[in-house]
Amino acid sequence: MEEVTYIDAIREAQHDLLASDERVFIYGQDVGDFGGAFKATQGLKSLYPDRVIDSPISEDAMIGLAVGASIEGMRPIVEMQFADFSSVGFNQIVNQAGTQFYRTGVPAPITVRLPSGGTPGSGPFHSQMMESVYAYYPGLVIVTPATVADAYSMLVDAVALDDPVLYCEHKFLYRWLKSDRLSDDDEKLPIGQARIVRAGKHATVVAYSAMVHEALRAADLLAEEGWEIEVVDLRSVKPLDTDTIVASVARTGRLLAVGEAFPWGGVTSEIVSRVTNDGFHLLDAPPQRLNSRDTPVPYHPNLWEAHRPTLESIAAAIRNLLRL
């Protein structure tokens, strides 16, 4: 098989879902003949003309429509053009999709694709990470694939799930991340389970989405300095696999949680809180967090590079952690 990219995997998953499951349809702006702003649905409309539908610019109604369709037994995939624009569909996501099963016993199995995260020059409204905001609300499942194989299999799993899923795909990984295969049955894990992507013994770095790769590069760098850093890829932020993290911290005694999101609250604070609660006595040093800065995501690449965690800042944070 040829090389496949992360975005290929997203497209292939949607292709395979449309092919194998008549309940699946795709709804979003420009997802039809145009193939979507990032080409994640390229060619799908010509194969499944009825089930790949261009929506008006109406994020609130797009999610409402998806919930309605799911009540009738469909499995909609809604593409947000950028995660940032889901802010306009926020109410329908958290209050309509998130509460329906609890309130009525009827599930709302929708999948909302959120092209997330920063790329240089994208600025405050085309760069946001929104997993923490949605994870706050009951009833939602939030996944953050960091590999090509996870991009594929977690999208398939998300659609299979009876609950509403926010599928946070990272735009930076779209074409940058490549693999020689689309999925890997041996390595496949269910939603809700984290993966140790690099074994180590001196410290645990927990990351998700694009930050997994920065963390791995930092671990490489630290390896040259003689440190063995364990890297955990969360894969889903809700449910959050506390057990795997705590087990890792049990081995290393040290924790750094890395996220590309804004620093207040969110995934890294949830991780640190859980680990200090469940694994306090395992910790040899205060657990650390590294997030983006507490400003909107800046437009200029110079500022953007300094806004989010990078290989360098992660490496520095690990070195600091090892000294504590």
Next chain:
Amino acid sequence: MEEVTYIDAIREAQHDLLASDERVFIYGQDVGDFGGAFKATQGLKSLYPDRVIDSPISEDAMIGLAVGASIEGMRPIVEMQFADFSSVGFNQIVNQAGTQFYRTGVPAPITVRLPSGGTPGSGPFHSQMMESVYAYYPGLVIVTPATVADAYSMLVDAVALDDPVLYCEHKFLYRWLKSDRLSDDDEKLPIGQARIVRAGKHATVVAYSAMVHEALRAADLLAEEGWEIEVVDLRSVKPLDTDTIVASVARTGRLLAVGEAFPWGGVTSEIVSRVTNDGFHLLDAPPQRLNSRDTPVPYHPNLWEAHRPTLESIAAAIRNLLRL
């Protein structure tokens, strides 16, 4: 002076703001002659007919309008009928108000009043705590007054601030909480500073909004058992006064963070993360959190009582913490 309630304080603050500052106006559904769903603006329209304005049911546009008016030098106070409905104005709050100063250097001094929190029988859409969701976003200030005097002075301070403020007022406190005075100059603290509302030495309980009162009652109960529990009222969740909390933990060695919000992320996890980071070696036991359950806020009082932290569950959590 007669007894004043928490809602009286909110009304009085708005009255005094309208009286003393021509830049102030109030915008919201039913805030005019009707005086608002909770009577927080009662009588104000007859005094300031031009500056107390009934809005259509358009939360997105209400916030947009307020930001626009603030650009022109006004100081709008927007009343959301319930915090829960701000989900429809979410985008304008986080992306319009939250980013404007950073992007343009022109401040957006709006105050959005969010009638928050649970009361029996209110159900999933009239009970939410939304402070954590807004605190995640850069550029916003989130205050959570727990006393009559704070309800008054923090609203006045919020309007004076050049930044957008989410003023989270707790509906349960509206008529239940009474004081013999509206404000207390001796005790007044600026936004961003927490208050130690009960001194103790065996453990620190950090709470905010209505939970401060539950925590105080729990501390009373524990006092009968011989424990001296320190209670910190956060007052604002962003900025979050880490120093006061860490100083308290330095005295007690133990931390319980209590919030009425959903458990994933949010204020309690931010507190625990900060304290473990800044005060790890001060801790004699793993820091604990107590939140509401991870379901929508239930309608039936039986379920509601078991959904949020209460005197009893806080007391139990403290007892557990003291044993760790």
Next chain:
Amino acid sequence: MQREFRDASSGPVKHVANRLLHALNQDVPQVERESKSTDMSETWEDHLRRTFRSMITARTLESKLASLYKAGKIVGGVYIGPGQEAVSASIGSCLTWNRDIFGALIRDQGGRTAFGEPILDATRSYLGSVKGPSKGRDGNIHRGHPAQGLPAMISHLGAMVSVVAGMLLARRLQGRLDGIVGAVSVGDGASSTGSFHEGINLAAVERLPLVVVLTNNQFAYSTPTDRQFRCRSLVDRAIGYGIPGYEVDGTDLLASLEVISKAVTEARQGGGPQLVVANLLRLSGHGEHDDGSYVPDEIRNSALGRDCMEVAEHQLLQAGFVTEAELESWKNEAAEQVQAAVAQAQQEPSPDPYTDDWSVYASPELAEDC
């Protein structure tokens, strides 16, 4: 009347007599949707009678709920729809339970009953029985049976428009849309929401058989219509969505049923979304905690302030569609049913937080302690 109506619509109107479903103790039928045939024909007279009976039941039930509220027997708010029964029940009686879709809103007891929601759903919800459709997790008007075509509203106004549109779109994709209609209720206040706009526009783009019934009851809580919109009538919005619009005197059952039937028929026959604006006055406060004293006497005393129940009673008696004796027996029957539904709900257990499950996920494996 009947002939006139048939002339107005472009084909014979057929309805199902689903009176049975109103029966007190019958729980929501869980039959397959397809299994219900809908080609039984019903006369206009029978349709009117059936609609009016639902109005009586709704009014009787809501009066009872209001007094229970005053007696402190209900936790949380009580939101009733006196004055709106004719419009609401007309919607419900044009739809078939478990086949069509009804996005009921705040003042739709009439429509719920006419559509087929058992009145026990209401008493159980308001009185906190664990056997209610939400098991006590949600209350009052937020109840529903999504899988039977009655989605459970969230409070956020306007939000159900797109949900009903989505239910219809799904039917189309499944090849089950033929002859189906989805109705959704909104108020004058809801018309100002972005959700309303997006939902109706999207339905127009997709040409879905969605009937939006906008009941302009002159107030949104305390807010009069001149603070809500500036157009002559909200029916003018239809033009901007490119869909047919109808305006009707909502205090008039005959007119309301005729217009709503017409809109429903048009939608069923492929005419795409329809907007019906019904004008009337809310004859209660916003909720039972509100005395509605802000409503000016002029409006109360105007034609808008007529009580649709009185108008309908007069109309049906005049037309000879019902006799005084029948009416009396209907009212008595409604009172008995309501009495029994209240009694039953009151003797049922409340939810128990220690034994009830709290699951928020349909996939139990996702549950975690946090």
Next chain:
Amino acid sequence: MQREFRDASSGPVKHVANRLLHALNQDVPQVERESKSTDMSETWEDHLRRTFRSMITARTLESKLASLYKAGKIVGGVYIGPGQEAVSASIGSCLTWNRDIFGALIRDQGGRTAFGEPILDATRSYLGSVKGPSKGRDGNIHRGHPAQGLPAMISHLGAMVSVVAGMLLARRLQGRLDGIVGAVSVGDGASSTGSFHEGINLAAVERLPLVVVLTNNQFAYSTPTDRQFRCRSLVDRAIGYGIPGYEVDGTDLLASLEVISKAVTEARQGGGPQLVVANLLRLSGHGEHDDGSYVPDEIRNSALGRDCMEVAEHQLLQAGFVTEAELESWKNEAAEQVQAAVAQAQQEPSPDPYTDDWSVYASPELAEDC
């Protein structure tokens, strides 16, 4: 022409020649808004000439930006508005900088220039100069000068409608609304957003002097209008808001300026919100990364596909409002200004994350490490 126009509007139209503000190196004037008088009268001919000059500047600038993009000199997207200059510049030229308000959107270089935004704002934003209006924090079309009447758009479509409404409401409360107008640009796609609906409805309720110019350029990114709305024309939305609506051929400068002037004048004179729908074709891709190959040839070759620059040039020459020589000199001057603005921005420093401040709060005491 001039007479015809004056007949159409209900009073003489007065404008300020704010040509000076277009000058290259002049930074945004920070004078008090009130200090600028607006009662200088300007002839229709001069108004047209001034508008057209802004169109030339905009087209020249955007062509340059597009080639810089192709040369890889710009980080992030480039969004230009060829084909829309006549409409956009007509908006800007009817407004006075630092007095009126303009909620510019994605394809409004023409309007920005005509309103008085220095072209350096654009080159600095696109080329990442720290001296740009957002200091590199935000880019491209998201720039603005809120305090001078040019709010800085957020990306979320429709969101600026209510912001401009709020700016106008503030002026009313401050007693400064007299004779003021606020314009806001939206596209066919934006008309589907809840924000658009809420904003325009609210402005209608408040009868604010808001002119909403909806440029229907036939596409929202790749999405054609039949997936966006079902009404005959979006101008029909005006009826549903109870406000005047106008429709105009947006490829025609004379017509566009006339209609937009009329709407602006009506709003200035207390006529409340106005909706102008301008029809034309986007003559570029959605952004410079997009070749727009989905646009069918039929549309390209229809009247909608005319280039407003060519139409305007022809119109002005025909009417004798401009000579070939003058035109030539305007074009040269525009090219020089653009060249200089690019050169200047290119030689300016980029933002420096280590020395620039990162403050997100206007109240510095709120900053905290987290």
